Amino acid sequence: MSLQLWQSIPFAMILLPLGSAALTSVLPKRAARLWCAGVLALETLLSAFFFSKMLSFGQMYTYSMGHYPAPWGNELRAGPLEALVSLCFAVILLLSVLGGFRKLEMHVEGSKQNLYCALLMLLTCAMQAQLYTNDAFTAYVFVEILTLAAAGLITARSDGKGLLAGARYMVMNLVGSALFLLAVILLYDLTGHLLMSPMKKAVLALHETERYHAPMTMVIVLLVTGLSVKSALFPFHTWVPDAYGASTPITSAVLSSLLSKSYIFLLMKMMYRAIGMEVIAAARVDDILLLYGILGMIVGSVQAIAQKDLRRMIAWSSVAQIGYIYMGMGLGNEAGMAAALVQLLSHSAAKSMLFLAADGVADARGSSLLQRLRGAGYSTPVFGVVFTVGALSLVGAPLLGGFAAKACFALAAAERDGWRMLLVFAALAVSTLLNAVYFIGAVIQLYSKPDVAEGAKARTGVLSAVSVCALALVNLCLGVFASPLVQAIQSGLTLFG
Amino acid sequence: MDWHNYEEIAAMVLFGIGFALLVLDRNLIKKNIAFAMTDSGMYLYLAAKGYISGRAAPIITDGVTEAERYINPVPAGLVLTGIVVSVASSAVMLAITVRLYRKYHTLNLDEITRLARGEE
Numbered sequence: 239m240s241l242q243l244w245q246s247i248p249f250a251m252i253l254l255p256l257g258s259a260a261l262t263s264v265l266p267k268r269a270a271r272l273w274c275a276g277v278l279a280l281e282t283l284l285s286a287f288f289f290s291k292m293l294s295f296g297q298m299y300t301y302s303m304g305h306y307p308a309p310w311g312n313e314l315r316a317g318p319l320e321a322l323v324s325l326c327f328a329v330i331l332l333l334s335v336l337g338g339f340r341k342l343e344m345h346v347e348g349s350k351q352n353l354y355c356a357l358l359m360l361l362t363c364a365m366q367a368q369l370y371t372n373d374a375f376t377a378y379v380f381v382e383i384l385t386l387a388a389a390g391l392i393t394a395r396s397d398g399k400g401l402l403a404g405a406r407y408m409v410m411n412l413v414g415s416a417l418f419l420l421a422v423i424l425l426y427d428l429t430g431h432l433l434m435s436p437m438k439k440a441v442l443a444l445h446e447t448e449r450y451h452a453p454m455t456m457v458i459v460l461l462v463t464g465l466s467v468k469s470a471l472f473p474f475h476t477w478v479p480d481a482y483g484a485s486t487p488i489t490s491a492v493l494s495s496l497l498s499k500s501y502i503f504l505l506m507k508m509m510y511r512a513i514g515m516e517v518i519a520a521a522r523v524d525d526i527l528l529l530y531g532i533l534g535m536i537v538g539s540v541q542a543i544a545q546k547d548l549r550r551m552i553a554w555s556s557v558a559q560i561g562y563i564y565m566g567m568g569l570g571n572e573a574g575m576a577a578a579l580v581q582l583l584s585h586s587a588a589k590s591m592l593f594l595a596a597d598g599v600a601d602a603r604g605s606s607l608l609q610r611l612r613g614a615g616y617s618t619p620v621f622g623v624v625f626t627v628g629a630l631s632l633v634g635a636p637l638l639g640g641f642a643a644k645a646c647f648a649l650a651a652a653e654r655d656g657w658r659m660l661l662v663f664a665a666l667a668v669s670t671l672l673n674a675v676y677f678i679g680a681v682i683q684l685y686s687k688p689d690v691a692e693g694a695k696a697r698t699g700v701l702s703a704v705s706v707c708a709l710a711l712v713n714l715c716l717g718v719f720a721s722p723l724v725q726a727i728q729s730g731l732t733l734f735g
Numbered sequence: 736m737d738w739h740n741y742e743e744i745a746a747m748v749l750f751g752i753g754f755a756l757l758v759l760d761r762n763l764i765k766k767n768i769a770f771a772m773t774d775s776g777m778y779l780y781l782a783a784k785g786y787i788s789g790r791a792a793p794i795i796t797d798g799v800t801e802a803e804r805y806i807n808p809v810p811a812g813l814v815l816t817g818i819v820v821s822v823a824s825s826a827v828m829l830a831i832t833v834r835l836y837r838k839y840h841t842l843n844l845d846e847i848t849r850l851a852r853g854e855e
Contacts, residue, residue, distance in 0.1 A: 378820075382820045390827070398835075398839070401834050402847055402851045405763065405844065406844075408824075408827065408831060409757065412770050412828070413754070413758060416757075416770075416774065419774075420750070423781050426781075427784050
């Protein structure tokens, strides 16, 4: 079957930001920013076009790099699910970057802003490559590129806190990468393949004959641990609050919404396509994911309630929301995985918006401490409203993305028997309550009567106002069009394996 | 006892030492060294697994074309790629270490955390 021209779009979406990273690193800062925004807009258009094409195409295809056939060459593999996630990533990346450009001037030295843009381009490239690659070692290389680009973004605001956050982030992520690489090497050793699809055949054959049972369990444990360290699942979340709470708004918005999601999507892909869910379930790893996901949901929310700083509160809430995703993956049925994907998308949209809005609100008072923010919602109406929308979405108010995700989790849990169903229902109830405590608390604080005389209205950049409103619209769309979204995800999942 | 796999065992011991230090040691330079050890352990493992004794690198010199006489070149290629990746990671990690040391005049991560908290 010969490929159509549009089927090269995934490759273009990887190559375009990679080339732009080299280019923006030598451009002057204004040109670099324009180029960066232009490339991100182009990526969004390409991925939207690709998604619409994939919907009518309706199947998987492989794109072999260098035209070497399957067991040897390196290939990209695209289906409707990848196209959907890629579109969401591109939209959120574009809007977060446009929304945060305003503060870049303040936080990053002028002579280094082009390098910041180059890092953003590398991040885009690595994310798209991780989404589409079908080769385990290529995935590892892009995991590392993503790690290093994110390290640069975290330390870009080069004060002591940013550097410390960067060091903590690097240590945890090097640990995660090492575990992931070891898993890939052992898989290659056991199966003789690097491409995921032939790898799965070999893994299933080993599973049926029960040969190499212990090494295979080890591989699964290493793979899951490595990628959950990198995506900040509870006990490995320690770097999150510093990294997201102290950096420039683009970094917080992009990393909190997309970085960990990118690793989670890779983990789902490896679980489905390289190992197979039945092997994962036989190793009982899904129950462990379920338990740690639920622990993360509770601990993250409790810690968020204890925070006095709005941005750190949102960062801790990320820990809780990542817990939801792992809970869905740990349910061990297709509906759970679909719910995890809905949560992945809705949380990405909500979290980037929350960070940008929190930053706008904090500017109105010159501080992001919650006690100083009393009544700040009145001084910046746009950011106040957008923050409220994001908070409601994560609490799970109907019509917004978060509600769809929570409904999917409940439905998926209802399919399971016994303790898993009860545990998930209880966890959903408790964590929704905890979410409401801190998010609604923050919203009330923003709209209480200010006890200080209201200062001059904060300057709201038009660009950032428009982009946060667009993000709010994305959230609304994810909620309103939840049923076609869930259908698209479910039909994509059946082709995913 | 069968000692065929001593290279792999050495590699995993190296990996274990490096990994434990990377997680447990508080000194940033030692963490850097530990990271280098961890990755070297993995590349040694990969290189050892990729070699079959008695076979040659896949370059045809005396007209021998049977695949059984040669080893698969891919593991060696992966090792090279991996080394490049860890050099880049080490460079970033060292750059952060240097800048933290210039700012706080200590390499102890706990000490730096204490000093950074004190700044607020």
